[in-house]
Amino acid sequence: MVGPLPMATEISPAEVGEAEGCIQCQRGSKLVLFVTGKCHWGCDYCPLSDNRRESPDMFANERRCQNWQEVIEEAIAMNATGTGITGGDPMLDMEKSLEAIKQLKSAFGNGHHIHLYTSIPFDPINCSRFAEAGLDEIRFHLLDGKLARYVEVINECHKLGINVGIELPCEPDKADDLFALLEELDGSNVQFLNLNELEITVGNQENMDVRGFNLSGGMTAAAEGSYELAVALKQQAKDMSFHVKFCTASFKDAGQLRARFRRRAEVTLRPYEVISTDDTILFGAIPTAEHHARDDIIELSDQLDLSDGWIRYDPVARRIELPLSAAEVIADHVAVQVQLIEIHPTHERLEVSVVNLNENR
Numbered sequence: 001m002v003g004p005l006p007m008a009t010e011i012s013p014a015e016v017g018e019a020e021g022c023i024q025c026q027r028g029s030k031l032v033l034f035v036t037g038k039c040h041w042g043c044d045y046c047p048l049s050d051n052r053r054e055s056p057d058m059f060a061n062e063r064r065c066q067n068w069q070e071v072i073e074e075a076i077a078m079n080a081t082g083t084g085i086t087g088g089d090p091m092l093d094m095e096k097s098l099e100a101i102k103q104l105k106s107a108f109g110n111g112h113h114i115h116l117y118t119s120i121p122f123d124p125i126n127c128s129r130f131a132e133a134g135l136d137e138i139r140f141h142l143l144d145g146k147l148a149r150y151v152e153v154i155n156e157c158h159k160l161g162i163n164v165g166i167e168l169p170c171e172p173d174k175a176d177d178l179f180a181l182l183e184e185l186d187g188s189n190v191q192f193l194n195l196n197e198l199e200i201t202v203g204n205q206e207n208m209d210v211r212g213f214n215l216s217g218g219m220t221a222a223a224e225g226s227y228e229l230a231v232a233l234k235q236q237a238k239d240m241s242f243h244v245k246f247c248t249a250s251f252k253d254a255g256q257l258r259a260r261f262r263r264r265a266e267v268t269l270r271p272y273e274v275i276s277t278d279d280t281i282l283f284g285a286i287p288t289a290e291h292h293a294r295d296d297i298i299e300l301s302d303q304l305d306l307s308d309g310w311i312r313y314d315p316v317a318r319r320i321e322l323p324l325s326a327a328e329v330i331a332d333h334v335a336v337q338v339q340l341i342e343i344h345p346t347h348e349r350l351e352v353s354v355v356n357l358n359e360n361r
Contacts, residue, residue, distance in 0.1 A: 017243030019165055019192045021115035021137045024082045028259025030113075031080040033071060034059040035100055038092040041119055041143060052088075061260070063347035068103040074347060075108065078264040082113030082136075091118040094126065098133050105134040115139060117167065121149045124156035131160035139167040139194065145177045147184040158189035165192040170233070170246070172198065172225030173211065178233055186240040193242055195230045197249040198223040222249040265345035271309045272323040276342065280352050284327020285319040285339045296320060304329070331357035 014023045024030045037055035058065045060074035075083065083104050090097040101114055115137035116130075130138070138157055140150050145168070147154075157164050166185065170178070178195075185193060199221040200213060213223040230246040237244045262279040269275065273283045288296055293313040297320060301311055304326045311322040324340060331338040340355040 015243065015245070017192065018245055019115070019137060019163065019194070019243070020113050021082065021084060021139075022192075022194065022245055022247075024113060025084065025256050026259065027081075028256060028261070028263045029079070029081040030260070031071075031075045031078065031083040032059075032061050032260075033083050033085050033100060033104075035085055035087055035090050035096050036093040037088040039088045039119075040092070041089070054088075061264070061346065062350075068099075071100070072103065072107045075104070077268050077347070078260065079267045080108070080112070082115070085114065085116040087117070089119055090116055091120040091122050094122070098129060101130070101133040101135055110134060113137070115163075117141065119143050121153050124153045127153065127156040127160055127162070130157075131162055135162055137163040137165065139165045141167055142181075145174065145181060147181065147188065147190075151188070155189050158191075163192075164190055165194060166190055167194040167196065169198045170195040170226045170230040172213065172223060172229055175229055175232075178229070179236060182233065182237050182240060185242050186237075188241070190242050192245060193237070194245045194247065195233060196247050196252070197230065198226040199249045261345050268345060270312075270321075272306075272311065272321060272326075274324060275345075279345070280342050281345050281349075282324050282340060282342055284322045284324045284357070285317075285341045286322070286327070286334075287319045287337055287339070288313070290315055290318065293320060300326075300330075327357060334358070 014026075021030070034052060035058055037052045037057070039054070052059065058071065060071045061078070063070065063074050065071050065074070083100075085097055085100055087093075097116060101116075104112055104114060113136050114134065116135060117139045119141040121140075140154065142150060147166075154164050166181075168178075182193075198213070200215055200223050213225075215221065215224065227248065234244045234246055258279050262275065265275050265279065265281055269281065270283070273281050276282050286296070286300075290313070297311055297313060300306065300320065300322065304311075304322070306322065306326065311320065313320050319339075319341075321341070327338050327340065338357045340353075340357055342352040342354075344350045344352060
């Protein structure tokens with residue numbers, strides 16, 4: 001069972017020169033569209049989970065999607081202002097990535113900001129296809145840590161009006177290479193460099209152990225030394241031609257993700273539900289067999305003065321759902337079990353916890 005996410009830190013104001021994709025991600029207003037799990041590069045720090053690695057399936061946020069309509073439904077469910085297209089490597093299914101941009105722009109208009117990640121220095125002839133589809137921002141992950149192989153496609157994207165950035169994990173043992181990269185980027189058509197704090201996860205722990213990385217401590221998955229290196233790089237680049245953004249592991253987990261969850265909860269909240277301080281959803285419930293549900297709902301609605309929409313039966317979970325406040329009122333006065341249900345505000349409404357409000361039942 002998944003527990004509540006840790007508390008988010010306050011979102012800081014956008015920095016001068018910060019990429020629009022980052023600004024919207026921080027607010028939790030960007031749909032995360034995983035178009036494909038295909039990736040040939042085998043980066044040893046890849047945090048991708050086994051259920052997505054090499055998978056042909058699409059995921060819009062946490063929802064597995066079979067078609068574009070389901071993707072658009074998930075964007076509507078969180079009132080998305082934009083989309084980040086990721087993978088795998090989206091350029092290994094270029095046609096699908098192009099179609100994703102077209103579908104989203106058609107559904108939400110040109111103001112829907114779209115950025116895309118790739119590690120591939122693809123043929124610049126395709127840049128015009130992405131520009132025409134409406135791609136706003138592209139982020140290159142440099143496979144060799146150097147700019148040379150990517151200059152041609154970067155310049156073409158820039159010429160066509162696509163905002164260009166570099167995004168890399170801040171690997172503590174690659175300090176010399178990263179400082180050298182700053183010099184390469186200065187004066188180029190790259191407008192921003194995003195450094196992500198290196199994370200040690202279930203998917204990459206063995207590889208990180210081989211490289212000698214330890215957790216930095218506390219409640220974070222961050223690798224020791226990554227934070228300090230990123231701070232030094234940001235300071236070194238303060239007078240250069242591009243903006244440096246550093247995203248910590250704790251903020252990605254407890255800031256961006258929490259903000260996105262909160263936003264989706266606010267849009268999809270049912271009348272009888274409330275949002276907790278942990279940005280989960282809370283409501284009351286009474287386990288009930290389906291053949292008793294109709295009569296029980298009529299009786300409860302009468303006794304508790306609940307209007308239509310404030311009480312319902314969930315046939316999958318086999319329970320009557322109602323306001324938590326109402327459940328607390330009746331918990332000590334009924335002979336059946338009354339529960340507090342806590343869920344994540346995702347499409348699957350994953351349960352976080354179930355608490356019996358009348359433990360003696």
